[in-house]
Amino acid sequence: MVRTLGWLSSAALALGLVMAFGVAPREVSQGNVQRIMYVHPPLAWVAYLAFGVVAAGSIAYLVRRAPGADRLAHASAEVGVLFTGLAIATGSIWGKPTWGTWWTWDARLTSVAILFVMYLGYLLLRGTVEDRERAARYCAVLGIVAALDMPLVHFSVYWWRTLHQPPSLMKPGGFTGSAAILWPLLVNLAAFTVLYAYLVAKRVRLLRAEAEALA
């Protein structure tokens, strides 16, 4: 199944690239730099998804003490940190030509940076506590607490005046742009979601193999 997910994600990402550069039109006000939109929001979406899975896995672990739930949370946190870091970096690269700055301490960017640091702390905590059972328990609590920052990240653009634009898709009323922009965005969202599933499945398998080798 993992191998199938790998091939599927490769094909979907290739299609996403074709859509982003071959199908999507040049945007009128921003020019071609707007094509970063086909990679930046999908990365941010996967970050949300990943930390949602961390919270779900953490709750499942605290309730049932199933090692599988802990492994899922661990794998998802690692992949989530990777995607959040990339979302921050690509956003910064997009911000320079459009906002005129790489970084600004506005509510959206700051809340995302806090989310990133909290899950980085989650991974560090796993590495520092030697007893595996105790590490899993502590991380489950941190995974749930850190997930509380996600609504803050999402709604920060509504609650405060920010430089960051409001969401294009996940908003009341849905997407209001043209279909020529919407479809490449949707294809890339799907491609990055499949890639996330593939990476997490691979990482979970690896964590299981590591646990078996240690046993």
Next chain:
Amino acid sequence: MPDNWGFVAAAYGLTALVLGLYWRRLVRREQELDRAGKDRARTPRAAAEATTAAERSRQPSRPGHPRSEPASRPPLP
């Protein structure tokens, strides 16, 4: 507004590079574990010895060198 293709290339390139490196790291670790598992299966005695060595390394070290009791030592020539 100018097209700023350099920024587009940087965003896509960085994403591809980081995700590619992470994927390669997972593949390598998987291969390492696979190889170690095969080695263990091939030489169970060596694996047992390795485990014992690993267990020994976790035990607290004793100060100095172990010495024999004076009564058990042979007389000097």
